Amino acid sequence: MTGPRDTLARLRRDVAPGPEALAAFAVGLADGSVSDAQAGAFAMGICRTPLTPEGRAALTRAMRDGGEILQWDLDGPVVDKHSTGGVGDCVSLILAPALAACGAYVPMISGRGLGHTGGTLDKLASIPGFRIEMQTDELQSIVARVGCAIVGATGEIAPADRRLYAVRDVTGTVESLDLIVASILSKKLAEGPEALVLDVKTGDGAIVADGDAARALARALVETGQAAGVMTSAILTDMSQPAATSAGNALEVIAAMEALTEPGGRGAERLVTLTRALGGELLALGGLARDAEDGAARIGAALSSGAGAEIFGRMVAAQGGPTDFPERWRDRLPAAPVVAELHADRPGVIGGIDTRALGEIVVDLGGGRRREDDRVDPAVGLSHIAQIGAIVTQGQPLARVHAADGAAAETAAIRVAEAITFSDGAVTPPALVQETIR
Structure with missing residues (x-):
């Protein structure tokens, strides 16, 4: 059998x-016989020498099969969604309970932040007491009782990905299509889902910014998922501006709670639109809706009725968080000691946003990681971010910076101003939901 040194030697020769x-x-990777150095070299080699579709599928299946694969006996379909990553993307926090309110079961295994993008687990970790690590039997119990749970991968689920996931962040190999596919699907397929939808981001804030590359990633994910026997589709969505009007862990939980409790409120529109599109597709794939349009209507009803918020509260309590979170979430989340408001220095229309730069600003404030062992400050970040196409007057707020101290806030505000461009004429932002690939 080919050893790791032989594999790395082949990659070195392209x-x-x-x-x-x-x-x-x-x-x-799973049993530890591959060293960390070899794992890093492998990730870099795959970036330089992409895999064939057969190789990608083989890597994905082996990473899935190297650990436990969950088995279910429930009265509804087991479904899940995964986003390829962006800035201000807290849709999972809204979608999982909304799907559960519609009769689906959602065992969502998520990750921490990678590069300039935020991680769902980091967001949830800002809720006091919320446990993101648990054994699979407890995960299955919570999903059966509540309808959803959002956790990190245990040592038993896709252990190869657990190692490769961390290596990608610190070796600059996050953007590899092959590694993204293998990482996402090894965990998602190990959940034992019947249906899976991938939210593939495109635009400058996405991991895969180019539209054609994002479409190729979506097709690779769908092809690999379907080859594994799971009903899989992908939706291309825009990341030329943050998904929410906030970026940062606790701030995105606030944005999610506003969407759950006030789905028609200002600032929640993009999050609700994404949730309806992704949830509608999943309900259709899972047999709980006639089609995606019908499913989107059902998701919208779950949000407007408050059912989604109620299930989110039950999930938080089941995972160790406050039992009164839906009622007192504003009091339960950490707040930064310094909040500074950035104002427009001229009138005009928001013409563009360097969304990747905003993600980097959040990381530099302490809201993300440069190194695997970096401590994350859950309170820092950006909120009330102006959206593309908005008409602003001179002196109007463009964003709020939440920082640990005044110097950090001042530096971040300067960078946010540089990331926002103005236009003198009307600007139409890119369509949020762009294409569905089945």
């Missing part, structure tokens, strides 16, 4: 390893 070698490397 030769893609075959399915057998890739599967063997995944086994080595």
Whole structure:
């Protein structure tokens, strides 16, 4: 059998390893026989020498099969969604309970922040007491009782990805299509879902910014998921501006709670639109709706009725958080000691936003990681971010900076101003929901 050194040697010569070698490397990641140095070299090699579709599928299956695969016996379909990552993307916090309110079961295994993008687990960790780590039997119990749970991968689920996920962040290999596919699907397929929808972001704030590359990623995800026997589709969505009007862990929980409790409120429109589109597709795939349009209406009803918020509160309590979170969430989340408001220095129309720059600003404020062991400050970030196409007057607020001290707030405000461009004429932002790939 091909060993890890042979696989790395092939990659050094720009030769893609075959399915057998890739599967063997995944086994080595899972059992520890592949070192951290070899894992990093492998990630970099895959970036330089992309895999064939067969190789990608083999790597994904081996990473899934290297750990536990969940089994379910429930009275509704098991479904899940995954986003390829962006800025201000807290849709999972809204979608999981909304799906549960519609009769689906959602065992959502998520990750921490990668690069300039935020991580769902980091957001939830800002809720006092919320446990993101648990054994699979407890996960299954919560999903059966509540309808959804959002947790990190245990050592038993896709252990190869647990190692490779951390390596990608610190080696600058987050953007590899092959590694993204294998990472996402090894965890998602291990959940034992019947249906899966991928939210594939495109635009400058996405991990895969180019539209054609994002479409290729979506097709690779759908192809690999369907090959594994799971009903899979992907929706291309825009990340030329943050998904929410906030970016930062506790601030995005606030945005999610506003969407759950006030779905028609100002600032929640993009989040609700995304939730309806993704949830509608999942309900259709899972047999709980006639089609995606019918499913979107059902998701909208779950939000407007308050059912989604009620289930989110039950999930928070089941995972160790406050039992009164839906009623007192504003009091339960950490707040930064310094909040500074950035104002427009001229009138005009918001013509564009360097969304990746905003994500980097949040990381530099302490809301993300440069190194695997960096401590994350859950309170810092940006809120009330102006949206593309908005008409502003001179002196009107463009964003609020939440920081640990005044110096950090001042520096961040200067950078936010540089990330927002103005236009003298009307600007139409890109369509939020762009294409569905089945």
